[in-house]
Amino acid sequence: MNKAILKVENLKKYFPVKRGIIETLRGEPQKFVKAIDGISFEVRKGETLALIGESGCGKTTTGRVVLRLIEPTDGKIIFDGTDITMLNDEELRPYRRRMQMVFQDPYASLSPRMKIGEAIAHPLLIHGLASKEEAKELVLKMLKRVGLTPEDEFYDRYPHHLSGGQRQRVVIARAMILKPEFVVADEAVSMIDVSMRASILQLLESFKEEYNLSMLFITHDIAVAKLIADRIAVMYLGKIVEIGPTDEVLKNPGHPYTLALIQAVPSVVKRKEHRKRIEITGEVPNAVSPPGGCRFHPRCPFADERCRKMEPAYIEYEKGHFVACHHPIRG
């Protein structure tokens, strides 16, 4: 088995909730949104781990915390064997280059006043990895590599001259120009036309092979996770409820939540592959005061007293496939 490039141990991120005047005057205690609440996982070298789950379950927060773009509240982040949780900005610099993020909204993450070529060259220059002339040459090569040709024409264009798919290619080029070892891709194809998705996924896949890249691929779309991921981690309300090899998790999910997510997208797995059927109702509860016991119990058709009282530990459901549930689905 490959070694881990990223290892996360009991990671937490709580955001303080803004208090109104009345709460402050009453001296009410500070409340927190428990965006991630004690998650552990690893991403192995050369592997793509997809992080899936409904809106608000903590996927983006996880991506930002592991790259140290925001500070964790608790827990450990280990990158290639080094604990980077407490490193200061200066100490983090060499790691910043090795870990990159591809953002969800390419329009928002590109400066409207910066030419495409300059935007892609920027990371090379701030890390002092190339002179201006060298950077330009590398950028032209990269533009060609990501399919933005004629490359010298694209070099001088501004983001608003590009389509959504082309802008996403620019964002990928900017992340890849540093030859990172680990990338967090946050909903990298969600805003792109379905017809363009496959080619962007292929582009990411080609970098994965060329650089032996490891990826944390955040998506709410199971069909996309199925296409790109080696393993899948399922998040619910700040926790990972199931993790395992992609095919295993999709065909043989152990957590009722995972099964419901998969069955909500009929194209992903044929109906006959799952013996049980499940539909969940209701909304994701508030992350400020999540339900006690198993967080999923208010929406779970199998919940009993134990689920209401006790948080489930992970069980190894199949080899390398873990489920946190008191009543995992069998067969």
Ligand SMILES: Nc1ncnc2c1ncn2[C@@H]1O[C@H](COP(=O)(O)OP(=O)(O)OP(=O)(O)O)[C@@H](O)[C@H]1O
């Ligand atoms: N800076 C912040 N301040 C306060 N709360 C935040 C902040 N960022 C995220 N949250 C809250 O943390 C929780 C998790 O948010 P996050 O963006 O990680 O979810 P997500 O799984 O990426 O959702 P989506 O699929 O909609 O992108 C949400 O309740 C969100 O409102």
Ligand SMILES: [Mg+2]
């Ligand atoms: Mg998100």
